[in-house]
Amino acid sequence: MNYAKMSEQELQKEYSAVKASYATAKEQKLCLDMSRGKPGEEQLEISLHMLDIVNSASSCKTQSGADCRNYGLLQGLPSCRELFAKMLQVEPSMVMVGGNSSLNLMFDAVSTLMTKPVKQGLKPWGEVANRKFLCPVPGYDRHFSITEYFGFEMICIPMTETGPDMDLIEKLIAEDEDIKGIWCVPKYSNPQGITYSDETVRRFAALKPAAEDFRIFWDDAYCVHDVNDDGDKLLSLYDECKKTGSEDIAIYFASTSKVTFPGSGVAAMAASPLNMEFFVKRFTNQTIGYDKINMLRHMLFFAATAEESDECKNAADKIYCGLIRHMGKHKEILKPRFNVVINALQEQLADTGTIEWRNPNGGYFVSVNVTPGTAKRVVALCKEAGLVLTGAGATFPLGADPADSNIRIAPTYPSVEELKSAMEVFCVCVKLAALEKLCS
Amino acid sequence: MNYAKMSEQELQKEYSAVKASYATAKEQKLCLDMSRGKPGEEQLEISLHMLDIVNSASSCKTQSGADCRNYGLLQGLPSCRELFAKMLQVEPSMVMVGGNSSLNLMFDAVSTLMTKPVKQGLKPWGEVANRKFLCPVPGYDRHFSITEYFGFEMICIPMTETGPDMDLIEKLIAEDEDIKGIWCVPKYSNPQGITYSDETVRRFAALKPAAEDFRIFWDDAYCVHDVNDDGDKLLSLYDECKKTGSEDIAIYFASTSKVTFPGSGVAAMAASPLNMEFFVKRFTNQTIGYDKINMLRHMLFFAATAEESDECKNAADKIYCGLIRHMGKHKEILKPRFNVVINALQEQLADTGTIEWRNPNGGYFVSVNVTPGTAKRVVALCKEAGLVLTGAGATFPLGADPADSNIRIAPTYPSVEELKSAMEVFCVCVKLAALEKLCS
Numbered sequence: 117m118n119y120a121k122m123s124e125q126e127l128q129k130e131y132s133a134v135k136a137s138y139a140t141a142k143e144q145k146l147c148l149d150m151s152r153g154k155p156g157e158e159q160l161e162i163s164l165h166m167l168d169i170v171n172s173a174s175s176c177k178t179q180s181g182a183d184c185r186n187y188g189l190l191q192g193l194p195s196c197r198e199l200f201a202k203m204l205q206v207e208p209s210m211v212m213v214g215g216n217s218s219l220n221l222m223f224d225a226v227s228t229l230m231t232k233p234v235k236q237g238l239k240p241w242g243e244v245a246n247r248k249f250l251c252p253v254p255g256y257d258r259h260f261s262i263t264e265y266f267g268f269e270m271i272c273i274p275m276t277e278t279g280p281d282m283d284l285i286e287k288l289i290a291e292d293e294d295i296k297g298i299w300c301v302p303k304y305s306n307p308q309g310i311t312y313s314d315e316t317v318r319r320f321a322a323l324k325p326a327a328e329d330f331r332i333f334w335d336d337a338y339c340v341h342d343v344n345d346d347g348d349k350l351l352s353l354y355d356e357c358k359k360t361g362s363e364d365i366a367i368y369f370a371s372t373s374k375v376t377f378p379g380s381g382v383a384a385m386a387a388s389p390l391n392m393e394f395f396v397k398r399f400t401n402q403t404i405g406y407d408k409i410n411m412l413r414h415m416l417f418f419a420a421t422a423e424e425s426d427e428c429k430n431a432a433d434k435i436y437c438g439l440i441r442h443m444g445k446h447k448e449i450l451k452p453r454f455n456v457v458i459n460a461l462q463e464q465l466a467d468t469g470t471i472e473w474r475n476p477n478g479g480y481f482v483s484v485n486v487t488p489g490t491a492k493r494v495v496a497l498c499k500e501a502g503l504v505l506t507g508a509g510a511t512f513p514l515g516a517d518p519a520d521s522n523i524r525i526a527p528t529y530p531s532v533e534e535l536k537s538a539m540e541v542f543c544v545c546v547k548l549a550a551l552e553k554l555c556s
Numbered sequence: 557m558n559y560a561k562m563s564e565q566e567l568q569k570e571y572s573a574v575k576a577s578y579a580t581a582k583e584q585k586l587c588l589d590m591s592r593g594k595p596g597e598e599q600l601e602i603s604l605h606m607l608d609i610v611n612s613a614s615s616c617k618t619q620s621g622a623d624c625r626n627y628g629l630l631q632g633l634p635s636c637r638e639l640f641a642k643m644l645q646v647e648p649s650m651v652m653v654g655g656n657s658s659l660n661l662m663f664d665a666v667s668t669l670m671t672k673p674v675k676q677g678l679k680p681w682g683e684v685a686n687r688k689f690l691c692p693v694p695g696y697d698r699h700f701s702i703t704e705y706f707g708f709e710m711i712c713i714p715m716t717e718t719g720p721d722m723d724l725i726e727k728l729i730a731e732d733e734d735i736k737g738i739w740c741v742p743k744y745s746n747p748q749g750i751t752y753s754d755e756t757v758r759r760f761a762a763l764k765p766a767a768e769d770f771r772i773f774w775d776d777a778y779c780v781h782d783v784n785d786d787g788d789k790l791l792s793l794y795d796e797c798k799k800t801g802s803e804d805i806a807i808y809f810a811s812t813s814k815v816t817f818p819g820s821g822v823a824a825m826a827a828s829p830l831n832m833e834f835f836v837k838r839f840t841n842q843t844i845g846y847d848k849i850n851m852l853r854h855m856l857f858f859a860a861t862a863e864e865s866d867e868c869k870n871a872a873d874k875i876y877c878g879l880i881r882h883m884g885k886h887k888e889i890l891k892p893r894f895n896v897v898i899n900a901l902q903e904q905l906a907d908t909g910t911i912e913w914r915n916p917n918g919g920y921f922v923s924v925n926v927t928p929g930t931a932k933r934v935v936a937l938c939k940e941a942g943l944v945l946t947g948a949g950a951t952f953p954l955g956a957d958p959a960d961s962n963i964r965i966a967p968t969y970p971s972v973e974e975l976k977s978a979m980e981v982f983c984v985c986v987k988l989a990a991l992e993k994l995c996s
Contacts (some may be wrong), residue, residue, distance in 0.1 A: 152627060154626055154627055155626065159625075160613070160626065161613065161870045163625075164612070164613060167608075167610055167611050167612075167616075167849070168607075168608040168611040170607055171607050171608040172604070172607075173600070173601060173604060176600075176607075183597075183600065184820075185603075185817040185818070185819060185820060186594055186595065186817070186818050186819060187592060187594055187818045187819055188819070198716055215655045215656065215846070215847070216655065216845060216846060216847045217845075217846075218841045219842070219843055219844060220842050220843045224842075225843060227667055227671070230670075230671050231670050231671065231682055231706065233665070242682060258841075258844075261840075261841045262841055264841075265837075265838070265841040266671065269898075377625040377626070377627070377849065378625070378626050378627045378844075378846060379624065379625060379626060379627055379844075379845055379846075379848045379849065380624075380847045380848065380849040382627060390905040397705075398705070400701075401663060401698075401701045401704075401705040402659070402660050402664070402702075403657045403659055403663070403700055404657060404659060404698075404819075405657075406655070406656060406657075406819075406820075406821055407655070407656045407819060407820045407847065407850065408819045408820065409607070409817065409819065409820040410820065410847070410850070411937045414732040428636065432761065456787070494879075523956065535746065538563045
């Protein structure tokens with residue numbers, strides 16, 4: 117029953133019952149860390165063959181005869197550039213394959229713009245005293261940390277069911293040339309799992325920022341990460357930008373961190389010729405090249421995962437088919453876990469009115485809003501009962517959720533059984549925190 | 557016979573003979589790239605077992621049970637930090653293991669200091685209008701490119717047989733607080749193969765710079781790279797710094813790029829607690845962690861390379877013994893190549909007076925000084941005959957060798973037979989360029 121509709125007496129009775137449940141939950145002595153979006157053991161297992169697929173001198177050679185063990189090919193293996201182009205819906209020539217972390221590529225991109233202007237005549241961002249960045253909220257804490265580190269004022273943009281509030285974005289960037297960029301996770305957004313609508317993507321392509329060096333940081337982290345069979349479709353921002361002639365406005369990022377191994381995947385960025393020329397000037401001075409053997413491992417592994425029945429016109433198609441097939445295996449592992457979370461919320465919390473959430477079709481998280489003013493308390497109660505969640509507020513710049521309401525649930529790492537115990541605890545804590553507030 | 561002592565007639569005769577030799581050399585249609593310090597095929601082969609040594613879920617676990625495939629351990633595997641501590645002669649707690657490139661770590665270190673001060677109250681280097689960097693010459697072109705990219709004025713410091721000219725360094729940095737750092741390759745310097753003397757290291761540790769944020773970039777790229785059996789010994793800069801209380805003055809770098817695979821090695825940096833706290837603030841925002849599976853590959857491979865007869869008190873010793881044993885295999889491959897170069901210079905050029913060089917005990921290069929004003933011409937003549945060398949001047953900031961004399965020879969990549977042909981061509985070109993000058 118909805119707490120808001122309970123009498124004082126009913127509330128007190130529920131409070132006592134929930135306190136008792138919490139005491140019982142604590143006795144379970146749970147010890148579980150759900151603070152980060154870490155793939156679980158079963159997910160790591162399905163990529164194991166990648167480890168020994170490059171195992172001889174001959175397997176280190178690319179089709180064109182380059183030896184992946186040696187120096188060379190600054191922008192990465194051609195096959196790897198093609199794969200990321202498909203994932204990011206851009207051209208292979210626009211892709212630069214980096215190390216193991218797309219976050220690192222994003223950090224470096226901001227870092228580059230801090231000291232160098234992307235076009236002659238402009239100021240480096242570091243020389244813009246009141247530099248600002250738009251942050252759709254709730255969002256990814258590590259995005260916000262980068263712009264915090266580099267001294268940007270961060271402006272929160274509310275998320276809607278179709279993506280960030282475009283009216284607000286259009287208005288703000290048209291007026292203020294100190295606004296230099298926006299963080300976007302356009303597909304299965306972190307944490308809500310929202311995929312930007314076609315209209316939202318088109319409006320991004322049509323943005324008219326006052327700052328010539330305004331850039332959309334298009335972090336397509338979950339581009340192939342469906343959890344449900346009928347996954348979302350994201351329009352190609354690059355295709356839309358071509359139509360409006362605004363190819364320079366976006367920089368694209370992706371990685372295989374949540375495809376193969378989180379610590380040992382491959383990351384890439386993509387950008388228009390003008391942007392890429394600017395970044396390659398840095399890459400040329402920064403490194404002789406990234407780890408090509410690891411790129412090759414990924415390519416051979418995906419190619420080996422494709423099946424006869426896949427319709428592949430060429431080697432690049434085969435690699436992409438293998439990737440999609442591989443993501444199907446992840447889906448089978450993740451779907452039951454997302455179901456545990458959604459079912460627990462539905463069965464244990466829906467009718468109390470203490471929570472709001474949405475059921476995502478993919479990505480890595482379930483985002484919930486608990487009773488305003490209780491998110492920090494819920495996380496603290498969970499911790500006391502042995503369940504570590506992402507810190508409340510982490511989904512907002514500077515860790516400050518004005519409503520103290522949003523919590524990110526990361527269901528991937530625990531086993532299904534552990535997750536069931538964890539959700540029992542979580543639901544009790546959400547109720548308890550709400551009742552503490554209502555009954556105080 | 558020495559060209560300087562030849563009569564006009566003798567010179568003309570020699571000129572004709574050398575021109576004929578060059579014409580013959582061109583007919584060989586050589587096609588060889590010796591422009592970079594790339595390991596050769598035989599060197600790549602000896603690390604091949606590293607590729608499949610991590611091949612199961614259990615082999616991905618560290619001693620403490622961490623799964624190398626997943627996120628975690630920002631500063632790297634403990635065993636890997638210990639290995640780099642031994643290589644760099646510092647403490648394991650000072651080490652941060654990075655991606656595949658120490659150059660990238662150096663670039664990022666300068667980049668960090670450009671936007672943030674290492675200590676409160678100081679200016680970020682980017683705000684120092686006349687920022688300067690000391691560059692021992694001849695030196696490593698990619699070092700100079702980094703400081704060029706970030707807008708430093710580069711001041712050349714002549715190299716001597718014992719390291720850079722310390723009198724000059726001490727004088728300059730005591731006077732000018734805009735001088736923020738110096739590039740050093742202290743063992744088997746690139747390109748000359750000079751190892752800094754004990755006195756030089758002690759003088760580095762005793763430096764009294766005007767700038768509180770002056771830093772020595774101690775790139776120990778060739779710390780275990782002997783070519784002769786009786787290798788050079790480098791004093792530990794960190795130990796000397798402890799004696800003078802100047803632990804904060806240096807940042808240390810190394811990698812396995814020329815130990816295992818150039819594109820897929822492991823790199824590390826080390827620094828005092830004050831410096832490392834500063835850099836870790838950046839790393840924390842820049843990445844969730846570097847590739848730990850690749851670190852593990854290296855550790856297991858070196859441990860497997862150690863032999864029963866090695867005296868190893870513990871696992872870390874065993875890994876280090878394996879590394880040294882592995883470097884012994886490189887030495888066997890490289891020694892004949894260095895001998896080809898040295899013998900060719902000795903036999904074909906020594907008595908002409910057109911060249912000076914030193915015989916290094918290790919490293920990756922032989923540095924030669926040809927007749928002043930002819931280095932560019934020598935490189936051009938070689939190229940015309942199918943032999944690509946490092947560009948003349950590359951060993952100086954902005955590619956500008958004032959004497960147009962220094963050339964870096966990289967003997968590692970070709971086979972011994974190819975190298976013999978290459979050195980034939982090279983020696984002819986050195987003579988031809990000198991004669992063109994003398995006879996014009």
